[in-house]
Amino acid sequence: MTKRKVDTVKLLSEEEMLEIKLKRHRWYKVGMVYLVLLLVSILAIGPFFFGLLSSLKDNPLEWPPKLTVNQLKPANWVAAFRLSKAGCGKGFFGEFAPGAVIPFQVTYQVPAGKEPVIPQVVVPKRVPGTAGAALLIEHYAADYFRVSAVQEVKRESLADHSIRVTYEFTIHHTGDVVCDRLPLDITVPLGQQFVGATIDPNRPNERLGRVQSWNNLTAGVIPYIFYNYHRVFSENYSRTTGKNLFTSWIRNSFIICIARVLTNLLFASMAGFALARLKFRGKNTIFLLMLFSMMIPAQVTFISNYLVLRDGVFGLSRIFGVNTLLNSYSGLIVSGLVSASSVFIMKQFFEGLSSSLEEAARIDGASTYQILFRIFLPLAKPALGALTILTFQGVWNEFFWPLVVLTSPQDRFTLTIGLLSFRRMYGVAFDWGPILAGSVISALPLVVLFVVFQRYFVEGISFTGVKG
Amino acid sequence: MRRSIKEKTAPYVLLSPYLFMLFVFFGYAFLRCFYFSFTEYDLFAPPQWVGFKNYLNLIQDFQFGLALKNSLQFAVIVTTLQTVLALLLAVILNQKIKGIRFFRALYYMPSITSSAVVTLIFMWLFQKKGLVNYLLTSLKNGYRIIAVFFGLLLMFQAFLVIGEKLKKRPVSCFEPSYLFLAVVLSFMVTFFLVKTGIVTMVEGLPPVETVWLNTKKIWPRNHRLFGISYPLGSIMLLNIWTTAPTFMLLYLAGLQDIPKELYEAAAVDGATKIKTFWYVVRPQLRNITFLVVTMGLISTLQMFDQVAIIGDQAPLDAVITLAYYVYINAFPSSVSPKIGMASAAAVFLGLLTLIIVLIQRIVVNAGEGD
Known part of the structure; x- marks a missing residue:
């Protein structure tokens, strides 16, 4: 009697085992289907996705191509908002208005045994994009700015005895006209390595890393993120009719x-x-x-x-x-x-x-x-x-x-x-x-x-x- | 019942806008093209009859030969590959699982955007410092990792399948549930090996800097694959990628129309998946395949947009097609238009399309006999 009972129990459990195994197989099968679907969808929309991402980048042809985009970092959004606020009082669409005082910090690193050099700060008279766009600029920030003395605010020694220094300065508007942009170049000697700044530079490695360059500090959040989109609209005007x-x-x-x-x-x-x-x-x-x-x-x-x-x-x-x-x-x-x-x-x-x-x-x-x-x-x-x-x-x-x-x-x-x-x-x-x-x-x-x-x-x- | 005049004329009234289009923008245009092909004409002075001179010039024109070669290569290769890819995608998408509509939408994406947008994105991907070269570089530098991954995959799959075979259960070598397990396992192990530094990327290899597009006069002879220049090859890839999803939808509709009983009957007869596909599914899709191939041939023979957008970013001889040849003869940038030559080439292109579609039709009809 007891023996029989044990037998039936054993039989049942084996069936159940098979059932469970089959169920698991089905799940794995579905998993495989999804895996294939996912891999193929990378091929289908990968180019679009990467194009969309890169359309926000400063340089869509950067090498190696990266999936991280400066324009999508919240820290940069906050910085863009603050800088623009300092530039004209507005955060989303900014300009460089009279009376603006823009604080800026930048950090460099030098190898052990070298003394860091105070960087040179210049607001260049840079023409954005194509030559046609330059015609639209009335006032260059380069004519109405003053940079305060660059001061060292922080110095730390790293484990490998290299030194990391943070400098601070402010840019003042000296004229009485509104400039629509405030470009910035910071120059340091060769070997002094750029680490970070209030907002990430648009071109961090000009001239072998000696120059860090910003297109427009007071752009405001929206033109900062959608820089290329902004250019599409703002740089193209008809020569004959003046229409956008x-x-x-x-x-x-x-x-x-x-x-x-x-x-x-x-x-x-x-x-x-x-x-x-x-x-x-x-x-x-x-x-x-x-x-x-x-x-x-x-x-x-x-x-x-x-x-x-x-x-x-x-x-x-x-x-x-x-x-x-x-x-x-x-x-x-x-x-x-x-x-x-x-x-x-x-x-x-x-x-x-x-x-x-x-x-x-x-x-x-x-x-x-x-x-x-x-x-x-x-x-x-x-x-x-x-x-x-x-x-x-x-x-x-x-x-x-x-x-x-x-x-x-x-x-x-x-x-x-x-x-x-x-x-x-x-x-x-x-x-x-x-x-x-x-x-x-x-x-x-x-x-x-x-x-x-x-x-x-x-x-x-x-x-x-x-x-x- | 007697019909009033209003009723009698109704069909023609309803058709009149279309008939206007058909007669003016097709019929008249078609006949005039024939006429122009026997004349010398520059759009301003009245056309001069020259007989077959344009056609003779065409045969002797080196550029026309290139255009013909490129167009034929393009049409044959792209039509074949995109048909196969469309069918493959349709088979992948023909599942009854959650979220399949989402994937269907995703896969259709490449087909909805304009050729201008897609070509520009592709041109950017194929730059010397573009994503394509970067991916090739990563493949080259990471070949050890890839080899390890696939080695492990093979091992796990073999292990699982042999284990099952030892238990005397019927199992195919590509059993999907095991494949999934094997992929997940080998991915995890490879990931671990890479993280611990046992398997590494190869260092110090130069990056791949294949020039896909250049602005030279002539495309170098050695930068060709099976006689196809790289720029044309990339346009082929692009075209396959954008057109396959459209045809995928046609195949998908066809697959869903196949009665379930056919699959069940095949399963009862013990046919494998591949055999079921070949002997049951493929004949059912014959009409769609005919349609897809015909539409594919017609559109690929007319390929123009991509060449025009790439323009001077690739040597003309590498990418010129018949359609583009017609265009640059009709609207050349510096000399006066050669409408006669353009029309002769256009007539040739039209005839070529008709002949190829006809040949395809004959081939399909012959195939139906067996």
Whole structure:
């Protein structure tokens, strides 16, 4: 009796063991899946993430590349706030105003047996960024400053007998005009090593480490963190109209996108409906021609289209008093009123709807237009949503056609063409900060759109393909 | 039922905006391109008929040959790799676990941004002091650590699998649950070995400073991989990276449409995962593969943006494609436009696209026979 009992107990426990083991296996399996998913996602968004991070850096091409960014250290935020407060009384957006007294501390280290030398402090007349930006500067801080005597405030001996010294000085504003920036250079002899300062320098290792250099002590927190972004907006003005280039580009892109999304939605629904639900002569020919047009590269048609726009669509634009549609929004909008792929998507969708509604409406005496606008369009919300997203994305990212149509002046560009001019301007000097910042800004609307309307992106893609 | 005039004209009225686009910006443009290709034209003086001269010039143009070679290389390599990658990503994402939607969104990210943004980011990554060279340097200097990690991984996995085999249980060599254990264990051991200084980075090796992009006139002959210049190679990588996620979504939709019974039947027959994939899943995805390859070929043959954005940062001969050749002939920076040559090249590009898509179609149809 007892023996039997023991047996059953043993059997049960073995089963349980197996159960536990299987469960554990399942967990490990899921773990492996997540591991693979994670590794691949590094490949998928790693470049973006690193680009985003580096767009904040002083030098996006630093070697070795680091994941730590001075601009993201809270200590520097606090310092930037305090310095800017001292410079003009405001913490977030600062300047170097009359009456400002800016305290500053900097620490150096010298090897054992060497006597530290008091550093030289200079406010240089540095021109920020490209030469064009210099035209905008009215007053240089270099003309209105006085530096107090540099004083040693702290000295400590380290374990290896090297000496670490902290110096303090203040910068005074002596004039009565507001300077928008306060650059700073501190020079020490070779071998005297920079350790730290009130705020991290933008270039800690100029001239073999002899010069530490700051772009703007009184920038304020926001321009300090988003230095490159600030440059994107503040350094680019049109030579002819004086307009801020980057904001113009953003506006142009938005206007063209919104206009073309609207026209595409309307005209593609109309054409898609006609092709999907109506019987008429020439329907198949039109459809085949449409498919054919989707296969032909834009390079085949762009020369003629360029001429058509140049001559104002056979002179029709003269009615509105415009001679040419080149270099204008209307040119891009007219040449992109509705695309073959939009019509295709709407046709696919309308073909999938049941015909009973249509028949019932016809019996009630509804006209074709009423059937489209009263019955079919309200049902087409998912397709219209997907089409909105796809068109917006397509137009926002369009490159070849705007490059042909928009050549001058610069403030007519769209963002993608503007970025190309950034590449030409900053890329030559390996000044990648503004290029990356501009790229991030121009990618932002799509990323936001994607995060909010993720479903429509996915649906849109499958509308174009699988269901066809 | 008699139809009124309003009803009869309705289809054409509804179609009229699209027909305007189709006839003016496609049909008319298409015919004019043909016409221009037989003329000499500089956009201002009226075109002069020259017969086949442009086409003959095209064949003799060295740059055109380069463009053709680059375009074909680009189209074939990128289409192949991005199709494979898209399918692979779709298989990875085709899981029913928590957070899979998040990963799907993440993987799709490269496809939503513009070619301008992506190309600029890539150009920056491929600078001489860029991240790519840094990662290569780290790989080179850390080869001992990597070797130790993979050695340990192999050892642990073998240990676990052999242990299970000794107990006479069926187990595959790549059993994922064991693989996970092995990865975690070998990561921990490697980490420990590195921290205690038993395994170290190699010191004193020079950093990798491969020049991916340069501003010379001609790309050096020896800086090529299988005859592909480095700048073109990096554009290929970039293009695969940005397009694969779009096609991944198509494959994912296809994978989710495959009925569960098929997998179950295969499992009952004792087919391995790879065999199931090859004999069950792959034939089900044939239509999608056709679509993906067609769309891939059409778009890669037109590759333009990346070349235009890289511009003078790479020698023209290394990156020029047919689409770019057309553009620089139509809008050259210093001389007057050669619309005739540009149109002839564009006609060639259009024909090439049609022919390649046709060939692909024939190949697929022949493949369906067996």
